[in-house]
Amino acid sequence: MAQPKYKIATIGSHSGLQIFKGAHDEGFQTIAVCKKGSEKPYKMFNSADEIIIVDSYANFPKIQDLLIKKNAIIVPHGSFVTYMGYQEVEKLKVLYYGNKKILKWESDRYLERQWLKNAGLKVPLLFDRPKDIDRLVIVKFMGAEGGKGYFLAKDEKDFNKKIKPYKLRKYIIQEYIIGVPLFIHYFYSSLTNEIEIMGCDIRYESNVDSLGRISARDQVALPKIDPSYVIVGNIPVVVRESFLPRLIEMGENVVKTSKKLAPPGLFGPFCLETILTPEEEIFVFEISARIVAGTNPFIEGSPYTWLKYNIPMSTGRRIAIEIKNAIKMNQMKKVLG
Ligand code: AMP
Numbered sequence: 001m002a003q004p005k006y007k008i009a010t011i012g013s014h015s016g017l018q019i020f021k022g023a024h025d026e027g028f029q030t031i032a033v034c035k036k037g038s039e040k041p042y043k044m045f046n047s048a049d050e051i052i053i054v055d056s057y058a059n060f061p062k063i064q065d066l067l068i069k070k071n072a073i074i075v076p077h078g079s080f081v082t083y084m085g086y087q088e089v090e091k092l093k094v095l096y097y098g099n100k101k102i103l104k105w106e107s108d109r110y111l112e113r114q115w116l117k118n119a120g121l122k123v124p125l126l127f128d129r130p131k132d133i134d135r136l137v138i139v140k141f142m143g144a145e146g147g148k149g150y151f152l153a154k155d156e157k158d159f160n161k162k163i164k165p166y167k168l169r170k171y172i173i174q175e176y177i178i179g180v181p182l183f184i185h186y187f188y189s190s191l192t193n194e195i196e197i198m199g200c201d202i203r204y205e206s207n208v209d210s211l212g213r214i215s216a217r218d219q220v221a222l223p224k225i226d227p228s229y230v231i232v233g234n235i236p237v238v239v240r241e242s243f244l245p246r247l248i249e250m251g252e253n254v255v256k257t258s259k260k261l262a263p264p265g266l267f268g269p270f271c272l273e274t275i276l277t278p279e280e281e282i283f284v285f286e287i288s289a290r291i292v293a294g295t296n297p298f299i300e301g302s303p304y305t306w307l308k309y310n311i312p313m314s315t316g317r318r319i320a321i322e323i324k325n326a327i328k329m330n331q332m333k334k335v336l337g
Pocket of ligand 1: 124138140147174175176177178181203205229273275285286
């Protein structure tokens with residue numbers, strides 16, 4: 001039987017432009033699902049062959065039948081999972097690139113930690129109770145809205161003062177690691193079982209990345225400046241080459257462990273969110289089991305994908321190639337979850 005003509009669909013946000021560009025490069029038609037008013041970039045950059053408007057992303061399941069009729073394959077990204085919640089994503093019937101069962105493991109901070117630890121990675125300490133705080137900690141809220149409201153505390157008293165406005169929210173207390181935050185982007189092929197490094201980035205976050213522009217004297221004089229971690233954009237980084245063997249091994253271990261936790265395991269794009277200390281220790285504070293926005297600077301490819309492919313290769317395009325190969329090899333089951 002002839003293969004249907006598949007289309008690539010996702011929510012118009014996050015890394016949608018990259019996903020659609022990659023899909024076009026590989027000959028797929030694209031569908032952007034947008035909230036009214038957010039469709040402009042997908043028109044401006046000729047990204048979407050079709051735009052479906054929804055009132056709210058929570059209504060995504062309601063347009064599923066339409067997407068199914070159009071032979072759409074959903075490529076999930078960060079906003080897709082955040083807007084819908086992993087339980088809703090798990091229920092989707094429309095074709096979906098990736099392993100849905102792994103989303104639970106990245107969405108729950110405790111499960112995520114277990115995964116990373118099982119993979120032999122170093123993770124920051126967690127403090128169960130505020131009275132245990134014996135060093136600088138970062139307090140993070142569950143269901144992060146891009147780092148909004150996170151705060152630092154140095155002891156229980158400091159914590160109690162700063163938590164007041166957020167009393168009703170769920171939080172975790174994590175050791176604050178001083179070093180360089182580095183985001184490492186990987187791709188694991190479920191067709192060839194090979195892992196690739198697609199690029200690295202650092203995030204630019206407001207206001208923490210601009211505090212250094214104010215002298216310590218002026219910071220002290222101001223009544224209250226707490227750092228916050230609201231992401232504004234991403235900056236490409238090429239890491240010291242001697243770090244690469246460790247970074248590759250970390251990615252391999254995460255994939256290997258995921259096969260036991262949620263068979264058939266993690267595949268496609270993923271990201272390890274790390275901090276590198278002056279002692280060259282690498283702490284992993286988060287894993288994202290799908291494409292992250294830190295791949296967006298590399299729509300034309302990164303230095304690493306250039307080495308491997310010699311043509312512009314974004315993560316979005318790599319996904320499209322994987323889907324195309326699966327179609328050619330009659331192995332769609334291996335890329336759909
Ligand atoms: P997250 O919501 O976990 O991605 O964290 C948002 C931001 O907080 C990160 O991009 C880092 O800048 C910072 N951050 C998170 N965890 C830590 C940590 N354990 N130590 C130092 N900085 C952190």
